[in-house]
Amino acid sequence: MTQGPKDIPGCVAQASGAAQRASNLMTVGEATIEAITAQVEEKLCGQCLICLAACPFNALVAKEKAVEVLQILCKGCGSCATACPTGAIQMRHFTDEQILAELREALKSH
Numbered sequence: 001m002t003q004g005p006k007d008i009p010g011c012v013a014q015a016s017g018a019a020q021r022a023s024n025l026m027t028v029g030e031a032t033i034e035a036i037t038a039q040v041e042e043k044l045c046g047q048c049l050i051c052l053a054a055c056p057f058n059a060l061v062a063k064e065k066a067v068e069v070l071q072i073l074c075k076g077c078g079s080c081a082t083a084c085p086t087g088a089i090q091m092r093h094f095t096d097e098q099i100l101a102e103l104r105e106a107l108k109s110h
Contacts, residue, residue: 036076037092042066044088054083 006014038059045066052060052067059073060080066088069080081089090096 034074034076035092036094037071037074038069038076038078038080038089039092040067040069041088041090044086046086046088048085050083050085051080051089054079 042065047062047066049062049067052062056077056079057073057075059070059075061068061070069089076091078091078094081091087096
């Protein structure tokens, strides 16, 4: 999801909402994150930034050498991994090799 420039009241409203969500997390004392999150292979990342547009949770940030995943924001949906043209993004615990191994085993029994 992309957004354009906002006027001052829009910025203030969005910032207030973000601050409220952050304060709710801080009062709980702990946050639970998904076990299945994206991870980036820095050597493969071409910094095309297609994944940033694909992530509905804004969990990716462009850095100097590669895109970085903000693990606390990542919900493990896989949109970024699917959109990545170089295959630099894999889902933790669901790499291509793991999925292919599961498929091979499932096909053996039939």
